[in-house]
Amino acid sequence: MLDAVLERITYANEENGYTVAKVDTGRGGDLVTVVGALLGAQPGEFLRMRGRWGSHPQHGRQFQVEDYTQVLPATVQGIRRYLGSGLIKGIGPRLAENIVDHFGVDALDVIDREPERLIEVPKLGPKRTKLIAAAWEEQRAIKEVMVFLQSVGVSTSLAVKIYKKYKDESVDVVRREPYRLANDVWGIGFRTADTIARAVGIPHDAPDRIKAGLQYTLSESTGDGHCYLPEQRLMADAAQILEVGLEGVIDALGELVAEEGVTREEIPGDDPEQPVAAVYLVPFHRAEVSLSNQLLRLLDADADRLAAFGSVDWDAARRWLRARTGADLAPAQDEAVRLALTRKVAVLTGGPGCGKSFTVRSIVEMAAAKGAKVLLAAPTGRAAKRLTELTGHPAATVHRLLELRPGGDAAFDRDRPLDADLVVVDEASMLDLLLANKLARAVAPGAHLLLVGDVDQLPSVGAGQVLRDLLAEGTPVPHVRLTHVFRQAAQSGVVTNAHRINAGEFPQVQGLPDFFLFACDEAEDAAKITVDVVANRIPRRFGLDPRVDVQVLTPMHRGPAGAGSLNGLLQEALTPSGPGTAERRFGGRVFRVGDKVSQIRNNYDKGANGVFNGTLGVVTALDPVEQTLTVRTDEGETVSYDFAELDELTHAYALTIHRSQGSEYPAVVVPVTMSAWMMLQRNLLYTAVTRAKKLVVLVGSKKAIGRAVHAASAGRRHTGLAHRLRARRIVTLAPPPGPADA
């Protein structure tokens, strides 16, 4: 909780309400930086803010606002600043001073109730008095909307956004068409709109409610990775969510399609005789069509910015490469190199240990040797850093490459393509539909796009399964799949079982030197055994360091065998509190020297080249005088954290499997119990197991493992991308309605 007077706005993103401001806490000292959704707060206003203290690499300590309420200023200084902030048309700082000099703390009351008395203020004529009264009226209208909205449970910041959007019509819109808010106002979703609608007496089965509910159902399904829903399923889901009958839903969907609130398209299904009626949210349909269009355009472009490789002597090229890298390419790798350099779109996939990295390095070396301009990127900061180290060329996150800001458009697009002959994206399994579309649109015709990733890993956070779709049977996108495992561990149980899991078979857990199962049914037991395995059994038997070499990976964060609980238990076992151990409390956690920790946000300013989300380390020192904590990262860097920056760190004895994507560890311990039954899917277990270089220990029940192995989750995402690519047809969509149409 922070009470302070808003001094000035430093930055405001109108698109999404993100605001940076300076506030005065009244306790003397420097102004405090606050960040968050503060749109609508005015300088001079007294704010009561709920939130957390955090830090920013460049801008230092700051308060992150989760929620706030505004209070009108009650002191002379406060009122002076409030009136003089430009909030009220016609009043500047000087006039504000005059008004407050004259009326004192009653100034606001006077303006509110007896605005005609303003004429008493020296140098204030009747014309300006009128102007001020009118401007105050407008403020009053905002307040009225707010009071009304608060009566139906909407927060101040949302009320301001609503007013900004509809002005005088605000109350009207809220009363009569509350579901418009869900579409028009950022930060208001169906649930909020529905609450308002109920409060203003909109019937439960009103067509507007059902239409908004259909869009909401689709939007919820994107959270499960779907780009569309089959019409039947959409209607059934919506009827259930909205608690209305199916007939009303059928009618509403027809209307919604007709007014282009969603897009309905027949696309081929699993059964070629039985097309699926796919219903999309409009932006997802546009993105899917656009991505497919762009990939087809790139593939067929007449120009070729790597034309030199069309006539290259590949034998000579191989010899050159061998001299440079000191190793030969395997046949499949060789094919991948040629594909990337001669075809304008290509995909390279394969599991860990198959030589993807070496192949990528070879491709980049050869392109660079011919003077080609190569741009490298990855969906995460850490993957980008690894790509940099691998190739010796700078790599960026896809967001940074495209200069993509939240809520805004990318700086690089079809109208302003990237200046590159070859664009390489690593960890492409993490590309979702919307990001892949933005990326593809920014690749110039004639340039080459190479996507590299492991298609069997977890699919992207966002909707779609782009890499999987590009690799689907019958698409025109050329690809190479590396399958041969080069690691010395090729014969190991880890690799064998990774393949078995991928094939839907139960892993072999007996008679292997590097793959074990500790069987137990209850999650609590699994947690205890996991701690014993990490702290005692693995160190004794394999001589591994429990902090540095062993990583616990869990399906879930919560639950008795979740990452949260295990972090507590493992910290107790490995880094207990003691009289000589310095520690520092932050949030609900305590950091001690010896703790295994992980960075949880990209920080481009720490370390030599940045410390990125997912980087692991061990706390090596804690200085209560300097108020710093020192971490030695797994990349061998020593990084210092201010105590105020501890929000960038979390304990990392146990991580969720999702967070472990793209990392490898000598030994991995995985609790797999039925308490995480919702999460148990084949590619989750595959991802966990393939993180291990030497040793895997599963702890849990055979039932849970069996469930994971049999749940072929990937491919259950509804997307039409593979179909569009197979059709090889470039589709023109009408441009989206712009401001000109409004």
Added chain:
DNA sequence: CCAATTTA
């Protein structure tokens, strides 16, 4: 129920 990116 899991999860990445980005703003001064």
